[in-house]
Amino acid sequence: MNIWFRQHRFALGAALGHLRKAPGSFLFNVVVVAVALALPFAGVTLLDNVKPMAEQLSVDPEISLFLKADTGRAEAEALAPQLRQILHGSRAKVDFVPREQALANLKESSGLSDVIETLGDNPLPDSYVMKLEGFASGADAARVDGIAEQLRALPGVDTVQVDSAWVKRLAALLGVLRLALLLLAVTLGVVVIAVVFNTIRLQVLTQKDEIAVSKLLGATDNFIHRPFYYTGALLGLCAGAVALGAVALALRPLNAAIAEFARLYASDFQLAALPLLGVVALLAISAALGLVGAMLSVQRHLARLH
Amino acid sequence: MIEFQSVSKHYSADAIALSEVSLHIAKGELVYLAGPSGAGKSTLMKMVAAIERPTSGRVIVSGHDVGRLKKAGVPFLRRNLGLIFQHQRLLNDRHILANVMLPLIVTGAPKAQAEQRARAALEKVGLSERAKALPLELSGGEQQRVAIARAIVNRPQIILADEPTANLDRAAADRVIDALHAFHAVGVTVVISTHDEQILDSAARVIRLEHGHLVHAAPVGGAA
Numbered sequence: 001m002n003i004w005f006r007q008h009r010f011a012l013g014a015a016l017g018h019l020r021k022a023p024g025s026f027l028f029n030v031v032v033v034a035v036a037l038a039l040p041f042a043g044v045t046l047l048d049n050v051k052p053m054a055e056q057l058s059v060d061p062e063i064s065l066f067l068k069a070d071t072g073r074a075e076a077e078a079l080a081p082q083l084r085q086i087l088h089g090s091r092a093k094v095d096f097v098p099r100e101q102a103l104a105n106l107k108e109s110s111g112l113s114d115v116i117e118t119l120g121d122n123p124l125p126d127s128y129v130m131k132l133e134g135f136a137s138g139a140d141a142a143r144v145d146g147i148a149e150q151l152r153a154l155p156g157v158d159t160v161q162v163d164s165a166w167v168k169r170l171a172a173l174l175g176v177l178r179l180a181l182l183l184l185a186v187t188l189g190v191v192v193i194a195v196v197f198n199t200i201r202l203q204v205l206t207q208k209d210e211i212a213v214s215k216l217l218g219a220t221d222n223f224i225h226r227p228f229y230y231t232g233a234l235l236g237l238c239a240g241a242v243a244l245g246a247v248a249l250a251l252r253p254l255n256a257a258i259a260e261f262a263r264l265y266a267s268d269f270q271l272a273a274l275p276l277l278g279v280v281a282l283l284a285i286s287a288a289l290g291l292v293g294a295m296l297s298v299q300r301h302l303a304r305l306h
Numbered sequence: 307m308i309e310f311q312s313v314s315k316h317y318s319a320d321a322i323a324l325s326e327v328s329l330h331i332a333k334g335e336l337v338y339l340a341g342p343s344g345a346g347k348s349t350l351m352k353m354v355a356a357i358e359r360p361t362s363g364r365v366i367v368s369g370h371d372v373g374r375l376k377k378a379g380v381p382f383l384r385r386n387l388g389l390i391f392q393h394q395r396l397l398n399d400r401h402i403l404a405n406v407m408l409p410l411i412v413t414g415a416p417k418a419q420a421e422q423r424a425r426a427a428l429e430k431v432g433l434s435e436r437a438k439a440l441p442l443e444l445s446g447g448e449q450q451r452v453a454i455a456r457a458i459v460n461r462p463q464i465i466l467a468d469e470p471t472a473n474l475d476r477a478a479a480d481r482v483i484d485a486l487h488a489f490h491a492v493g494v495t496v497v498i499s500t501h502d503e504q505i506l507d508s509a510a511r512v513i514r515l516e517h518g519h520l521v522h523a524a525p526v527g528g529a530a
Binding site for chain 2: 002003004006007010209210212213214215216217218219220221223
């Protein structure tokens with residue numbers, strides 16, 4: 001265990017020693033990798049901020065059921081128990097809107113009361129408005145469609161309108177954003193691996209004499225590989241820290257602009273930096289990407305040297 | 307300690323480095339490998355250190371069949387060998403103390419212990435005062451003595467010196483040979499390859515190779 005620990009300490013020291021010998025080159029590589037990481041990190045930060053806001057939006061779907069014009073009032077009111085039966089298991093608020101009230105609402109909301117007066121008979125049917133609660137995801141939208149189908153089959157029903165577009169749009173939008181972020185992260189992850197791969201390739205070439213001598217003196221492959229692994233992981237870690245710092249700095253001017261915009265909607269929405277757990281996770285991912293790049297490079301280039 | 311059993315090494319059909327070589331080097335022996343350039347001396351040395359593998363035959367080192375040694379076992383074989391090369395192969399970006407410490411560092415020895423033993427090894431070759439010098443600040447003879455210090459710091463059972471005096475003047479060559487003799491005197495098996503006939507004058511045993519063939523393997527005065 002002591003030998004294992006000593007050899008890792010030596011490898012870390014060797015990696016830091018090589019970085020000290022060429023700090024400019026290391027810093028340049030850190031900046032390149034940080035630029036690649038900053039975009040997905042910014043996306044993660046944005047999603048992390050938007051997610052709770054999206055969850056707070058009122059996106060509960062509304063179903064309007066219009067009865068046929070010749071449906072009697074008693075017959076219309078008798079539908080209420082059947083509606084509740086269909087909605088059984090779902091939290092829903094069911095309101096009966098008599099045709100007289102619908103007309104009054106129309107007069108009030110449209111500002112066309114004079115025109116409506118000229119119609120003579122009330123052309124509007126009796127209706128039910130059902131507000132469903134707790135239906136936010138794409139899967140829930142499918143359930144709403146199923147409920148609508150059952151409602152259409154009831155006697156005396158003329159039209160059923162489902163206003164679940166919000167649910168579908170938001171779910172689709174968040175899904176697209178997540179997918180876009182994932183694709184961006186994968187693409188830029190490959191870029192990070194490629195940059196580290198090339199950095200390590202150059203290091204292997206500049207240290208080929210040391211590698212050859214170490215092998216002749218009894219160094220194991222692990223002993224030779226480890227400093228490169230540490231270099232890759234350190235490069236990823238430093239680049240991750242720089243990228244996170246850049247995103248945090250960018251939040252200040254962004255929040256100033258957002259504050260103006262949000263004020264128009266009577267909101268105090270602001271983008272916040274990622275929580276500590278998120279920061280640690282992104283740093284770990286950055287280091288892991290660097291490590292993967294280093295491992296691939298070492299496997300390929302040291303095999304050639306051997 | 308070292309045994310070659312009908313060992314051949316062919317790089318290609320036309321490039322035959324060793325052909326049916328059989329020999330035995332006992333523990334604690336001092337043996338010179340002699341022969342002109344291209345005779346197969348370096349190939350023979352490389353086979354002992356598992357740098358090359360035989361095309362046929364067996365190479366036994368300290369009881370291990372080197373030809374069948376797995377890749378993971380090679381470093382552990384080399385830790386029991388002290389390798390000295392014609393061109394020293396010192397790392398020029400670090401001082402000679404660090405160069406001599408390297409065989410101990412690769413085994414996971416504590417740094418303080420490695421430094422202590424490296425200083426002792428440099429003292430044995432008369433270079434303790436130059437511990438912090440860079441290799442390029444030393445003469446060829448001094449560099450070769452650093453290489454010897456690096457070879458013996460791990461207290462190997464066998465020292466393999468491939469043309470250690472090739473680029474040295476007579477005085478420096480004699481100091482290098484004296485140093486190697488000193489390690490033989492304390493029981494280390496030493497194999498030195500050379501084409502310097504003057505050095506061979508004092509040799510107890512010379513193994514001669516020509517065009518990959520063994521022409522003389524017995525102690526001086528013995529049969530081939």
